[in-house]
Amino acid sequence: MKGIxxxxxxxxxxxxxxIILGHLGVAGLIVWSYEAFMEETGFMVQMFSQFEDLxxxxxxxxxxxxxxTASYLGMTWRHPLILFILMGFGVSRxxxxxxxxxxGTGDLLFSxxxxxxxxxxxxxxxxxxxLLIINxxxxxxxxxxxxxxxxQDIPGFYGFFWVFIISFFLHIMFSAFSxxxxxxxxxxxxxxxxxxxxxxxxxxxxxxxGMQPQIEAIHPFTVFYHYQVPEALAGNALWFETLLxxxxxxxxxxxxxFFIQRRDL
Amino acid sequence: MTVLKTEKxxxxxxxxxxxxxxxxxxxxxxxxxxxxxxxxGKTTTIRVLLGLLHxxxxxxxxxxxxxxxKEGIEKRKEIGYLPGELALYEQHTGGTILDxxxxxxxYQNSNRKEVxxxxxxxxxxxxxxxxxxxxxxxxxLGLIIALQHQPRVVFMDEPTTGxxxxxxxxxxxxxxxxVSPGGTVFMSSHNLSEVERVCDRVxxxxxxxxxxLEEVGxxxxxxxxxxxxxxxxxxxxxxxxxxxxxxxxxxxxxxKGKIPGSPDAFLRRILDRGEIHDLKWERGRLExxxxxxxxxxxxxxx
Numbered sequence: 001m002k003g004i005x006x007x008x009x010x011x012x013x014x015x016x017x018x019i020i021l022g023h024l025g026v027a028g029l030i031v032w033s034y035e036a037f038m039e040e041t042g043f044m045v046q047m048f049s050q051f052e053d054l055x056x057x058x059x060x061x062x063x064x065x066x067x068x069t070a071s072y073l074g075m076t077w078r079h080p081l082i083l084f085i086l087m088g089f090g091v092s093r094x095x096x097x098x099x100x101x102x103x104g105t106g107d108l109l110f111s112x113x114x115x116x117x118x119x120x121x122x123x124x125x126x127x128x129x130x131l132l133i134i135n136x137x138x139x140x141x142x143x144x145x146x147x148x149x150x151x152q153d154i155p156g157f158y159g160f161f162w163v164f165i166i167s168f169f170l171h172i173m174f175s176a177f178s179x180x181x182x183x184x185x186x187x188x189x190x191x192x193x194x195x196x197x198x199x200x201x202x203x204x205x206x207x208x209x210g211m212q213p214q215i216e217a218i219h220p221f222t223v224f225y226h227y228q229v230p231e232a233l234a235g236n237a238l239w240f241e242t243l244l245x246x247x248x249x250x251x252x253x254x255x256x257x258f259f260i261q262r263r264d265l
Numbered sequence: 266m267t268v269l270k271t272e273k274x275x276x277x278x279x280x281x282x283x284x285x286x287x288x289x290x291x292x293x294x295x296x297x298x299x300x301x302x303x304x305x306g307k308t309t310t311i312r313v314l315l316g317l318l319h320x321x322x323x324x325x326x327x328x329x330x331x332x333x334x335k336e337g338i339e340k341r342k343e344i345g346y347l348p349g350e351l352a353l354y355e356q357h358t359g360g361t362i363l364d365x366x367x368x369x370x371x372y373q374n375s376n377r378k379e380v381x382x383x384x385x386x387x388x389x390x391x392x393x394x395x396x397x398x399x400x401x402x403x404x405x406l407g408l409i410i411a412l413q414h415q416p417r418v419v420f421m422d423e424p425t426t427g428x429x430x431x432x433x434x435x436x437x438x439x440x441x442x443x444v445s446p447g448g449t450v451f452m453s454s455h456n457l458s459e460v461e462r463v464c465d466r467v468x469x470x471x472x473x474x475x476x477x478l479e480e481v482g483x484x485x486x487x488x489x490x491x492x493x494x495x496x497x498x499x500x501x502x503x504x505x506x507x508x509x510x511x512x513x514x515x516x517x518x519x520x521k522g523k524i525p526g527s528p529d530a531f532l533r534r535i536l537d538r539g540e541i542h543d544l545k546w547e548r549g550r551l552e553x554x555x556x557x558x559x560x561x562x563x564x565x566x567x
Contacts, residue, residue: 002368006368010357011354011356011357103352105353107317107348108366110317112370113338113340113341115338264318
Protein backbone atom coordinates (compact mmCIF):
# COMPACT_ATOMS: atom_id res chain seq x y z
CA MET A 1 0.00 0.00 0.00
CA LYS A 2 2.85 2.34 0.86
CA GLY A 3 4.32 1.85 -2.61
CA ILE A 4 1.05 2.81 -4.32
CA UNK A 5 0.74 5.86 -2.08
CA UNK A 6 4.27 7.02 -2.94
CA UNK A 7 3.83 6.46 -6.68
CA UNK A 8 0.49 8.22 -6.80
CA UNK A 9 1.62 11.09 -4.62
CA UNK A 10 4.56 11.64 -6.94
CA UNK A 11 2.13 11.66 -9.87
CA UNK A 12 -0.17 14.26 -8.34
CA UNK A 13 2.52 16.45 -6.77
CA UNK A 14 2.81 18.71 -9.82
CA UNK A 15 -0.95 19.26 -9.97
CA UNK A 16 -1.07 20.01 -6.25
CA UNK A 17 1.71 22.58 -6.51
CA UNK A 18 0.01 24.32 -9.43
CA ILE A 19 -3.31 24.43 -7.55
CA ILE A 20 -1.60 25.72 -4.39
CA LEU A 21 0.09 28.54 -6.33
CA GLY A 22 -3.21 29.32 -8.04
CA HIS A 23 -4.96 29.38 -4.70
CA LEU A 24 -2.44 31.75 -3.18
CA GLY A 25 -3.06 34.11 -6.09
CA VAL A 26 -6.83 33.74 -5.89
CA ALA A 27 -6.76 34.23 -2.14
CA GLY A 28 -4.78 37.48 -2.56
CA LEU A 29 -7.27 38.68 -5.14
CA ILE A 30 -10.21 37.84 -2.89
CA VAL A 31 -8.79 39.65 0.09
CA TRP A 32 -7.69 42.66 -1.93
CA SER A 33 -11.09 43.02 -3.61
CA TYR A 34 -12.81 42.47 -0.26
CA GLU A 35 -11.72 45.89 0.94
CA ALA A 36 -13.16 47.53 -2.12
CA PHE A 37 -16.27 45.47 -1.64
CA MET A 38 -16.73 46.70 1.92
CA GLU A 39 -16.44 50.32 0.80
CA GLU A 40 -19.24 49.72 -1.59
CA THR A 41 -21.28 47.62 0.82
CA GLY A 42 -24.16 50.02 0.98
CA PHE A 43 -24.49 49.97 -2.74
CA MET A 44 -24.00 46.21 -2.86
CA VAL A 45 -26.72 45.54 -0.30
CA GLN A 46 -29.07 47.60 -2.36
CA MET A 47 -28.03 45.89 -5.54
CA PHE A 48 -28.23 42.36 -4.19
CA SER A 49 -31.68 43.10 -2.72
CA GLN A 50 -32.90 43.40 -6.29
CA PHE A 51 -31.92 39.78 -6.85
CA GLU A 52 -32.68 38.42 -3.42
CA ASP A 53 -33.99 35.05 -4.60
CA LEU A 54 -31.09 34.48 -6.93
CA UNK A 55 -28.56 35.45 -4.32
CA UNK A 56 -30.18 33.33 -1.63
CA UNK A 57 -30.21 30.39 -3.96
CA UNK A 58 -26.59 30.84 -4.88
CA UNK A 59 -25.00 31.32 -1.47
CA UNK A 60 -27.83 30.32 0.81
CA UNK A 61 -27.85 33.33 3.18
CA UNK A 62 -29.81 36.50 3.84
CA UNK A 63 -28.94 40.15 3.41
CA UNK A 64 -27.96 41.80 6.64
CA UNK A 65 -24.68 43.68 6.43
CA UNK A 66 -22.88 41.20 8.70
CA UNK A 67 -24.21 38.22 6.82
CA UNK A 68 -23.21 39.80 3.57
CA THR A 69 -19.62 40.19 4.80
CA ALA A 70 -19.47 36.47 5.52
CA SER A 71 -21.30 35.76 2.28
CA TYR A 72 -18.70 37.56 0.26
CA LEU A 73 -15.99 35.24 1.47
CA GLY A 74 -18.43 32.35 1.51
CA MET A 75 -18.83 32.78 -2.21
CA THR A 76 -15.16 32.02 -2.56
CA TRP A 77 -15.68 28.43 -1.54
CA ARG A 78 -19.10 28.01 -3.09
CA HIS A 79 -18.14 29.64 -6.36
CA PRO A 80 -18.52 27.16 -9.24
CA LEU A 81 -14.97 27.81 -10.38
CA ILE A 82 -13.41 26.99 -7.02
CA LEU A 83 -15.73 24.00 -6.60
CA PHE A 84 -14.74 22.84 -10.06
CA ILE A 85 -11.02 23.04 -9.24
CA LEU A 86 -11.30 21.33 -5.86
CA MET A 87 -13.87 18.78 -6.86
CA GLY A 88 -12.22 18.22 -10.23
CA PHE A 89 -9.03 17.18 -8.50
CA GLY A 90 -10.69 14.63 -6.20
CA VAL A 91 -13.10 13.27 -8.78
CA SER A 92 -10.50 12.97 -11.54
CA ARG A 93 -8.11 11.14 -9.22
CA UNK A 94 -10.85 8.60 -8.44
CA UNK A 95 -11.78 8.28 -12.10
CA UNK A 96 -8.09 7.58 -12.75
CA UNK A 97 -8.65 4.01 -11.54
CA UNK A 98 -11.26 3.54 -14.21
CA UNK A 99 -8.86 4.93 -16.83
CA UNK A 100 -6.20 2.50 -15.58
CA UNK A 101 -8.53 -0.45 -16.04
CA UNK A 102 -9.38 0.74 -19.56
CA UNK A 103 -5.81 1.50 -20.59
CA GLY A 104 -4.34 -1.77 -19.31
CA THR A 105 -2.09 -0.50 -16.49
CA GLY A 106 -4.79 -1.81 -14.14
CA ASP A 107 -3.85 -5.36 -15.19
CA LEU A 108 -0.47 -5.09 -13.49
CA LEU A 109 -1.86 -3.06 -10.58
CA PHE A 110 -4.64 -5.48 -9.72
CA SER A 111 -2.47 -8.57 -10.13
CA UNK A 112 -0.29 -7.36 -7.26
CA UNK A 113 -0.38 -9.37 -4.03
CA UNK A 114 -2.85 -6.94 -2.48
CA UNK A 115 -6.60 -7.11 -2.02
CA UNK A 116 -8.41 -4.86 -4.46
CA UNK A 117 -9.99 -2.96 -1.56
CA UNK A 118 -6.51 -2.17 -0.23
CA UNK A 119 -5.45 -0.89 -3.62
CA UNK A 120 -8.39 1.51 -3.84
CA UNK A 121 -7.83 2.49 -0.20
CA UNK A 122 -4.25 3.47 -1.08
CA UNK A 123 -5.56 5.47 -4.04
CA UNK A 124 -8.22 7.13 -1.89
CA UNK A 125 -5.80 8.05 0.90
CA UNK A 126 -3.46 9.65 -1.65
CA UNK A 127 -6.32 11.68 -3.12
CA UNK A 128 -7.45 12.70 0.37
CA UNK A 129 -3.96 13.90 1.28
CA UNK A 130 -3.92 15.93 -1.94
CA LEU A 131 -7.32 17.43 -1.12
CA LEU A 132 -6.17 18.20 2.40
CA ILE A 133 -3.17 20.16 1.10
CA ILE A 134 -5.19 21.97 -1.55
CA ASN A 135 -8.00 22.98 0.83
CA UNK A 136 -5.50 24.07 3.42
CA UNK A 137 -3.70 26.23 0.87
CA UNK A 138 -6.87 28.15 0.02
CA UNK A 139 -7.83 28.72 3.66
CA UNK A 140 -4.31 29.69 4.69
CA UNK A 141 -4.00 31.84 1.56
CA UNK A 142 -7.05 33.94 2.43
CA UNK A 143 -6.02 34.10 6.07
CA UNK A 144 -2.44 35.03 5.14
CA UNK A 145 -3.35 37.79 2.70
CA UNK A 146 -5.93 39.26 5.03
CA UNK A 147 -3.22 39.65 7.64
CA UNK A 148 -0.62 40.92 5.17
CA UNK A 149 -3.05 43.52 3.82
CA UNK A 150 -4.25 44.32 7.36
CA UNK A 151 -7.89 43.89 6.39
CA GLN A 152 -10.35 44.60 9.16
CA ASP A 153 -13.54 42.62 9.80
CA ILE A 154 -12.17 39.43 8.26
CA PRO A 155 -13.50 36.42 10.18
CA GLY A 156 -11.17 34.95 12.77
CA PHE A 157 -9.02 31.85 12.45
CA TYR A 158 -11.75 29.72 14.03
CA GLY A 159 -14.07 30.54 11.13
CA PHE A 160 -11.43 29.61 8.59
CA PHE A 161 -10.71 26.40 10.46
CA TRP A 162 -14.33 25.30 10.03
CA VAL A 163 -14.33 26.35 6.40
CA PHE A 164 -11.34 24.11 5.90
CA ILE A 165 -12.98 21.18 7.72
CA ILE A 166 -16.32 21.38 5.94
CA SER A 167 -14.67 21.95 2.56
CA PHE A 168 -12.25 19.06 2.95
CA PHE A 169 -14.97 16.61 3.98
CA LEU A 170 -17.27 17.67 1.15
CA HIS A 171 -14.53 17.02 -1.38
CA ILE A 172 -13.40 13.67 -0.04
CA MET A 173 -17.07 12.68 0.05
CA PHE A 174 -17.42 13.41 -3.68
CA SER A 175 -14.11 11.68 -4.32
CA ALA A 176 -15.45 8.56 -2.55
CA PHE A 177 -18.67 8.89 -4.53
CA SER A 178 -16.72 8.87 -7.82
CA UNK A 179 -14.73 5.88 -6.60
CA UNK A 180 -18.00 4.07 -5.98
CA UNK A 181 -19.20 4.90 -9.51
CA UNK A 182 -15.88 3.62 -10.91
CA UNK A 183 -16.38 0.32 -9.12
CA UNK A 184 -19.86 -0.31 -10.50
CA UNK A 185 -19.48 1.04 -14.03
CA UNK A 186 -17.50 -0.78 -16.71
CA UNK A 187 -15.76 1.97 -18.70
CA UNK A 188 -13.93 5.19 -17.84
CA UNK A 189 -16.21 7.17 -20.15
CA UNK A 190 -19.35 5.96 -18.41
CA UNK A 191 -17.83 6.50 -14.96
CA UNK A 192 -16.90 10.08 -15.88
CA UNK A 193 -20.35 10.81 -17.31
CA UNK A 194 -22.18 9.40 -14.28
CA UNK A 195 -19.92 11.02 -11.68
CA UNK A 196 -19.89 14.50 -13.16
CA UNK A 197 -23.53 14.22 -14.23
CA UNK A 198 -24.83 13.37 -10.75
CA UNK A 199 -22.66 16.00 -9.02
CA UNK A 200 -23.83 18.64 -11.51
CA UNK A 201 -27.48 17.70 -10.97
CA UNK A 202 -27.01 18.02 -7.18
CA UNK A 203 -25.40 21.44 -7.60
CA UNK A 204 -28.16 22.60 -9.92
CA UNK A 205 -30.77 21.18 -7.53
CA UNK A 206 -29.23 23.17 -4.67
CA UNK A 207 -29.31 26.32 -6.75
CA UNK A 208 -32.89 25.89 -7.93
CA UNK A 209 -34.22 24.77 -4.53
CA GLY A 210 -32.78 27.97 -3.05
CA MET A 211 -34.69 30.02 -5.59
CA GLN A 212 -37.99 28.20 -5.82
CA PRO A 213 -39.99 27.73 -2.61
CA GLN A 214 -42.06 25.04 -4.39
CA ILE A 215 -39.07 22.68 -4.45
CA GLU A 216 -37.49 23.78 -1.20
CA ALA A 217 -38.26 20.38 0.32
CA ILE A 218 -35.57 18.75 -1.83
CA HIS A 219 -32.94 21.22 -0.70
CA PRO A 220 -31.42 19.11 2.15
CA PHE A 221 -31.00 16.19 -0.28
CA THR A 222 -28.85 18.18 -2.67
CA VAL A 223 -25.83 17.73 -0.35
CA PHE A 224 -24.51 21.18 -1.29
CA TYR A 225 -27.21 22.62 1.00
CA HIS A 226 -25.10 21.36 3.91
CA TYR A 227 -22.00 23.07 2.61
CA GLN A 228 -22.56 26.10 4.83
CA VAL A 229 -19.40 28.10 4.31
CA PRO A 230 -20.93 31.44 5.41
CA GLU A 231 -22.07 29.77 8.63
CA ALA A 232 -18.57 28.49 9.23
CA LEU A 233 -17.00 31.89 8.51
CA ALA A 234 -19.44 33.41 10.96
CA GLY A 235 -17.75 31.23 13.57
CA ASN A 236 -20.35 28.47 13.93
CA ALA A 237 -19.13 24.93 14.46
CA LEU A 238 -20.57 22.65 11.77
CA TRP A 239 -20.48 19.31 13.56
CA PHE A 240 -23.62 17.93 11.95
CA GLU A 241 -22.56 18.79 8.39
CA THR A 242 -19.04 17.46 8.93
CA LEU A 243 -20.37 14.22 10.37
CA LEU A 244 -22.83 13.89 7.51
CA UNK A 245 -20.09 14.23 4.89
CA UNK A 246 -17.88 11.82 6.82
CA UNK A 247 -20.64 9.19 7.05
CA UNK A 248 -21.41 9.57 3.33
CA UNK A 249 -17.67 9.19 2.58
CA UNK A 250 -17.54 5.95 4.57
CA UNK A 251 -20.71 4.63 2.96
CA UNK A 252 -19.47 5.32 -0.57
CA UNK A 253 -16.00 3.94 0.14
CA UNK A 254 -17.38 0.76 1.75
CA UNK A 255 -19.70 0.24 -1.21
CA UNK A 256 -16.78 0.83 -3.60
CA UNK A 257 -14.67 -1.77 -1.75
CA PHE A 258 -17.52 -4.26 -1.88
CA PHE A 259 -18.13 -3.87 -5.61
CA ILE A 260 -14.47 -3.73 -6.74
CA GLN A 261 -13.95 -7.10 -5.05
CA ARG A 262 -16.76 -8.66 -7.03
CA ARG A 263 -16.35 -7.13 -10.46
CA ASP A 264 -14.27 -8.35 -13.39
CA LEU A 265 -11.30 -6.25 -14.43
CA MET B 266 4.25 -30.93 -8.18
CA THR B 267 1.20 -29.30 -9.75
CA VAL B 268 1.57 -25.55 -10.01
CA LEU B 269 -1.62 -24.75 -11.83
CA LYS B 270 -4.84 -26.65 -12.26
CA THR B 271 -8.24 -25.89 -13.75
CA GLU B 272 -11.25 -28.16 -13.81
CA LYS B 273 -14.13 -27.39 -16.15
CA UNK B 274 -13.23 -23.73 -15.86
CA UNK B 275 -15.73 -21.61 -17.76
CA UNK B 276 -15.88 -17.88 -18.20
CA UNK B 277 -18.70 -16.43 -20.24
CA UNK B 278 -18.98 -12.70 -20.94
CA UNK B 279 -22.39 -11.01 -21.27
CA UNK B 280 -21.71 -10.87 -25.04
CA UNK B 281 -21.72 -14.69 -25.13
CA UNK B 282 -17.98 -14.94 -25.84
CA UNK B 283 -15.69 -16.71 -23.42
CA UNK B 284 -13.96 -19.98 -22.65
CA UNK B 285 -15.64 -23.25 -21.78
CA UNK B 286 -14.66 -26.34 -19.78
CA UNK B 287 -10.94 -25.60 -19.64
CA UNK B 288 -9.07 -28.51 -18.04
CA UNK B 289 -5.38 -27.83 -17.54
CA UNK B 290 -2.67 -29.11 -15.26
CA UNK B 291 0.80 -27.60 -15.36
CA UNK B 292 3.68 -29.11 -13.43
CA UNK B 293 6.62 -27.41 -11.78
CA UNK B 294 9.58 -26.83 -14.06
CA UNK B 295 7.47 -26.85 -17.20
CA UNK B 296 7.14 -24.28 -19.98
CA UNK B 297 3.54 -24.61 -21.01
CA UNK B 298 2.44 -23.07 -24.28
CA UNK B 299 -1.10 -21.88 -24.84
CA UNK B 300 -1.67 -21.63 -28.51
CA UNK B 301 -4.53 -20.07 -30.37
CA UNK B 302 -5.50 -17.45 -32.89
CA UNK B 303 -6.62 -13.97 -31.87
CA UNK B 304 -9.86 -14.04 -29.89
CA UNK B 305 -9.62 -17.77 -29.19
CA GLY B 306 -9.64 -17.23 -25.40
CA LYS B 307 -5.94 -17.23 -24.43
CA THR B 308 -5.99 -13.89 -22.60
CA THR B 309 -9.31 -14.64 -20.90
CA THR B 310 -7.86 -17.88 -19.52
CA ILE B 311 -4.75 -16.12 -18.21
CA ARG B 312 -6.86 -13.36 -16.61
CA VAL B 313 -8.97 -15.94 -14.81
CA LEU B 314 -5.82 -17.72 -13.59
CA LEU B 315 -4.54 -14.41 -12.24
CA GLY B 316 -7.80 -13.55 -10.47
CA LEU B 317 -8.57 -10.56 -12.67
CA LEU B 318 -11.75 -12.25 -13.89
CA HIS B 319 -14.21 -14.35 -11.91
CA UNK B 320 -14.87 -17.73 -13.52
CA UNK B 321 -18.52 -18.37 -14.31
CA UNK B 322 -18.11 -21.95 -13.15
CA UNK B 323 -15.46 -24.57 -12.53
CA UNK B 324 -12.38 -24.71 -10.36
CA UNK B 325 -9.12 -22.75 -10.59
CA UNK B 326 -6.02 -23.37 -8.50
CA UNK B 327 -2.67 -21.61 -8.80
CA UNK B 328 0.07 -22.72 -6.39
CA UNK B 329 -2.58 -24.68 -4.55
CA UNK B 330 -4.89 -21.73 -3.89
CA UNK B 331 -7.88 -20.02 -5.45
CA UNK B 332 -6.47 -16.81 -6.97
CA UNK B 333 -9.48 -14.81 -5.79
CA UNK B 334 -9.28 -15.81 -2.14
CA LYS B 335 -7.08 -14.34 0.57
CA GLU B 336 -4.42 -17.08 0.36
CA GLY B 337 -4.41 -16.80 -3.43
CA ILE B 338 -3.84 -13.05 -3.24
CA GLU B 339 -0.96 -13.65 -0.82
CA LYS B 340 0.48 -16.26 -3.24
CA ARG B 341 0.73 -13.61 -5.96
CA LYS B 342 4.06 -12.71 -4.39
CA GLU B 343 5.32 -15.88 -6.06
CA ILE B 344 3.75 -15.09 -9.41
CA GLY B 345 5.05 -12.96 -12.26
CA TYR B 346 2.87 -11.56 -15.00
CA LEU B 347 3.50 -10.02 -18.40
CA PRO B 348 0.24 -8.78 -19.94
CA GLY B 349 -0.38 -9.10 -23.66
CA GLU B 350 -1.06 -5.46 -24.38
CA LEU B 351 1.45 -4.13 -21.92
CA ALA B 352 0.61 -0.66 -20.60
CA LEU B 353 2.93 1.06 -18.15
CA TYR B 354 2.93 4.36 -16.28
CA GLU B 355 4.51 6.45 -19.01
CA GLN B 356 5.14 9.54 -16.87
CA HIS B 357 7.52 7.62 -14.60
CA THR B 358 11.04 6.43 -15.24
CA GLY B 359 11.76 2.74 -15.78
CA GLY B 360 13.65 2.67 -12.47
CA THR B 361 10.71 4.15 -10.55
CA ILE B 362 8.39 1.51 -11.99
CA LEU B 363 10.74 -1.37 -11.17
CA ASP B 364 11.20 -0.01 -7.63
CA UNK B 365 7.43 0.35 -7.28
CA UNK B 366 6.83 -3.30 -8.10
CA UNK B 367 9.76 -4.57 -6.08
CA UNK B 368 8.51 -2.50 -3.13
CA UNK B 369 5.04 -4.03 -3.34
CA UNK B 370 6.37 -7.56 -3.66
CA UNK B 371 8.72 -6.82 -0.79
CA TYR B 372 11.37 -9.33 -1.80
CA GLN B 373 14.89 -9.57 -0.53
CA ASN B 374 16.68 -11.26 -3.42
CA SER B 375 16.18 -9.52 -6.70
CA ASN B 376 17.57 -10.88 -9.94
CA ARG B 377 16.82 -7.63 -11.72
CA LYS B 378 20.41 -7.20 -12.87
CA GLU B 379 20.60 -10.71 -14.32
CA VAL B 380 17.34 -10.25 -16.25
CA UNK B 381 18.44 -6.82 -17.47
CA UNK B 382 21.76 -8.22 -18.66
CA UNK B 383 20.07 -11.13 -20.40
CA UNK B 384 17.77 -8.71 -22.25
CA UNK B 385 20.58 -6.24 -23.01
CA UNK B 386 18.67 -3.57 -21.12
CA UNK B 387 21.00 -0.70 -20.36
CA UNK B 388 20.77 0.52 -16.77
CA UNK B 389 21.03 4.12 -18.04
CA UNK B 390 17.62 3.64 -19.65
CA UNK B 391 16.13 3.19 -16.20
CA UNK B 392 16.54 6.94 -15.72
CA UNK B 393 14.43 7.74 -18.77
CA UNK B 394 10.66 8.11 -18.71
CA UNK B 395 8.80 5.06 -19.99
CA UNK B 396 6.88 7.31 -22.41
CA UNK B 397 10.16 7.78 -24.30
CA UNK B 398 10.77 4.02 -24.65
CA UNK B 399 10.32 2.14 -27.91
CA UNK B 400 7.81 -0.70 -27.99
CA UNK B 401 10.57 -3.28 -27.68
CA UNK B 402 12.05 -1.54 -24.66
CA UNK B 403 8.67 -1.40 -22.95
CA UNK B 404 8.30 -5.12 -23.57
CA UNK B 405 11.73 -5.72 -22.05
CA LEU B 406 10.73 -3.64 -19.02
CA GLY B 407 7.57 -5.74 -18.73
CA LEU B 408 9.70 -8.90 -18.78
CA ILE B 409 11.94 -7.48 -16.04
CA ILE B 410 8.85 -6.65 -13.93
CA ALA B 411 7.59 -10.20 -14.41
CA LEU B 412 10.86 -11.91 -13.56
CA GLN B 413 12.81 -9.60 -11.25
CA HIS B 414 11.28 -10.97 -8.05
CA GLN B 415 12.21 -14.58 -8.87
CA PRO B 416 8.63 -15.87 -8.98
CA ARG B 417 7.77 -19.56 -8.86
CA VAL B 418 5.40 -19.26 -11.78
CA VAL B 419 5.19 -16.66 -14.48
CA PHE B 420 2.27 -15.95 -16.81
CA MET B 421 3.21 -14.39 -20.11
CA ASP B 422 0.76 -13.26 -22.73
CA GLU B 423 2.64 -13.22 -26.02
CA PRO B 424 6.01 -12.41 -24.41
CA THR B 425 8.13 -11.70 -27.48
CA THR B 426 5.77 -9.22 -29.14
CA GLY B 427 7.74 -6.23 -30.39
CA UNK B 428 11.15 -7.74 -29.74
CA UNK B 429 13.73 -8.15 -32.47
CA UNK B 430 14.75 -11.75 -33.37
CA UNK B 431 18.05 -11.61 -31.46
CA UNK B 432 16.34 -10.48 -28.27
CA UNK B 433 13.66 -13.12 -28.82
CA UNK B 434 16.40 -15.73 -28.66
CA UNK B 435 17.62 -14.16 -25.42
CA UNK B 436 14.09 -14.37 -24.01
CA UNK B 437 13.87 -18.05 -24.89
CA UNK B 438 17.18 -18.64 -23.14
CA UNK B 439 16.00 -16.62 -20.16
CA UNK B 440 12.85 -18.75 -19.89
CA UNK B 441 14.85 -21.97 -20.13
CA UNK B 442 17.18 -20.71 -17.41
CA UNK B 443 14.18 -19.71 -15.32
CA VAL B 444 12.60 -23.17 -15.38
CA SER B 445 15.77 -25.17 -14.86
CA PRO B 446 15.86 -24.60 -11.06
CA GLY B 447 12.11 -25.33 -10.81
CA GLY B 448 10.33 -22.23 -12.13
CA THR B 449 7.21 -22.65 -14.25
CA VAL B 450 6.12 -20.66 -17.29
CA PHE B 451 2.61 -20.45 -18.69
CA MET B 452 2.81 -18.56 -21.94
CA SER B 453 0.29 -17.80 -24.60
CA SER B 454 1.38 -17.34 -28.15
CA HIS B 455 0.26 -17.50 -31.71
CA ASN B 456 3.85 -17.87 -32.81
CA LEU B 457 4.22 -21.57 -33.46
CA SER B 458 7.94 -21.65 -33.97
CA GLU B 459 8.28 -19.92 -30.60
CA VAL B 460 6.19 -22.59 -28.91
CA GLU B 461 8.08 -25.33 -30.69
CA ARG B 462 11.38 -23.84 -29.61
CA VAL B 463 10.73 -23.28 -25.91
CA CYS B 464 7.66 -25.15 -24.69
CA ASP B 465 7.48 -28.62 -23.19
CA ARG B 466 3.74 -29.02 -23.63
CA VAL B 467 1.15 -27.11 -25.56
CA UNK B 468 -2.60 -26.69 -25.42
CA UNK B 469 -4.40 -25.44 -28.49
CA UNK B 470 -7.49 -23.36 -27.88
CA UNK B 471 -10.06 -22.69 -30.51
CA UNK B 472 -13.26 -20.66 -30.06
CA UNK B 473 -12.92 -20.87 -26.28
CA UNK B 474 -12.39 -24.62 -26.08
CA UNK B 475 -9.25 -26.68 -25.76
CA UNK B 476 -9.01 -28.86 -28.81
CA UNK B 477 -5.60 -30.41 -28.21
CA LEU B 478 -3.18 -30.81 -25.35
CA GLU B 479 0.07 -32.55 -26.10
CA GLU B 480 3.78 -32.56 -25.60
CA VAL B 481 5.53 -30.41 -28.16
CA GLY B 482 7.69 -33.40 -29.11
CA UNK B 483 4.56 -35.40 -29.87
CA UNK B 484 3.18 -32.59 -32.00
CA UNK B 485 6.48 -32.45 -33.85
CA UNK B 486 6.30 -36.17 -34.52
CA UNK B 487 2.99 -35.51 -36.21
CA UNK B 488 4.67 -33.26 -38.66
CA UNK B 489 4.33 -33.91 -42.33
CA UNK B 490 7.05 -33.96 -44.97
CA UNK B 491 6.46 -32.15 -48.23
CA UNK B 492 7.89 -34.31 -51.06
CA UNK B 493 8.41 -33.84 -54.75
CA UNK B 494 9.88 -36.42 -57.16
CA UNK B 495 9.73 -37.79 -60.68
CA UNK B 496 8.52 -41.37 -60.97
CA UNK B 497 9.12 -43.87 -63.73
CA UNK B 498 6.86 -45.65 -64.58
CA UNK B 499 3.94 -43.51 -63.51
CA UNK B 500 1.38 -44.82 -61.04
CA UNK B 501 -2.10 -43.59 -60.38
CA UNK B 502 -3.16 -41.09 -57.79
CA UNK B 503 -5.11 -43.80 -55.97
CA UNK B 504 -2.03 -46.01 -55.71
CA UNK B 505 0.01 -43.13 -54.37
CA UNK B 506 -2.60 -42.59 -51.66
CA UNK B 507 -2.57 -46.29 -50.83
CA UNK B 508 1.15 -46.25 -50.14
CA UNK B 509 0.83 -43.24 -47.87
CA UNK B 510 1.10 -40.03 -49.91
CA UNK B 511 -1.45 -37.41 -48.85
CA UNK B 512 -2.96 -34.89 -51.23
CA UNK B 513 -0.99 -36.15 -54.25
CA UNK B 514 -0.70 -33.90 -57.28
CA UNK B 515 0.58 -35.41 -60.55
CA UNK B 516 1.88 -33.18 -63.34
CA UNK B 517 3.30 -35.33 -66.16
CA UNK B 518 6.09 -37.33 -64.42
CA UNK B 519 6.29 -35.00 -61.46
CA UNK B 520 4.56 -36.04 -58.22
CA LYS B 521 3.96 -33.74 -55.26
CA GLY B 522 2.39 -34.57 -51.92
CA LYS B 523 2.68 -34.84 -48.15
CA ILE B 524 3.94 -37.71 -46.02
CA PRO B 525 2.70 -37.78 -42.42
CA GLY B 526 5.19 -39.06 -39.83
CA SER B 527 8.42 -40.68 -40.95
CA PRO B 528 9.12 -40.72 -44.72
CA ASP B 529 11.18 -43.96 -44.54
CA ALA B 530 8.32 -46.39 -45.02
CA PHE B 531 6.86 -44.40 -47.89
CA LEU B 532 10.19 -44.21 -49.69
CA ARG B 533 10.66 -47.99 -49.39
CA ARG B 534 7.20 -48.61 -50.80
CA ILE B 535 7.61 -46.18 -53.70
CA LEU B 536 10.99 -47.68 -54.65
CA ASP B 537 9.24 -51.05 -54.99
CA ARG B 538 7.04 -49.49 -57.69
CA GLY B 539 9.74 -48.00 -59.87
CA GLU B 540 12.59 -45.53 -60.15
CA ILE B 541 12.45 -42.11 -58.59
CA HIS B 542 14.46 -39.10 -59.70
CA ASP B 543 14.94 -35.52 -58.53
CA LEU B 544 13.70 -36.26 -55.04
CA LYS B 545 13.17 -33.16 -52.94
CA TRP B 546 11.74 -33.26 -49.47
CA GLU B 547 11.40 -30.85 -46.60
CA ARG B 548 10.07 -31.14 -43.08
CA GLY B 549 6.69 -29.53 -42.68
CA ARG B 550 6.28 -26.91 -40.01
CA LEU B 551 4.30 -27.01 -36.77
CA GLU B 552 2.09 -24.46 -38.49
CA UNK B 553 0.77 -27.22 -40.72
CA UNK B 554 -0.41 -29.21 -37.71
CA UNK B 555 -1.83 -26.09 -36.15
CA UNK B 556 -3.71 -25.24 -39.33
CA UNK B 557 -4.98 -28.80 -39.38
CA UNK B 558 -6.60 -28.16 -35.98
CA UNK B 559 -7.97 -24.87 -37.18
CA UNK B 560 -9.35 -26.21 -40.43
CA UNK B 561 -13.14 -25.71 -40.25
CA UNK B 562 -14.91 -28.90 -39.37
CA UNK B 563 -17.56 -30.29 -41.70
CA UNK B 564 -20.67 -28.26 -41.10
CA UNK B 565 -18.83 -25.32 -39.55
CA UNK B 566 -19.34 -23.19 -42.61
CA UNK B 567 -23.05 -23.20 -42.25
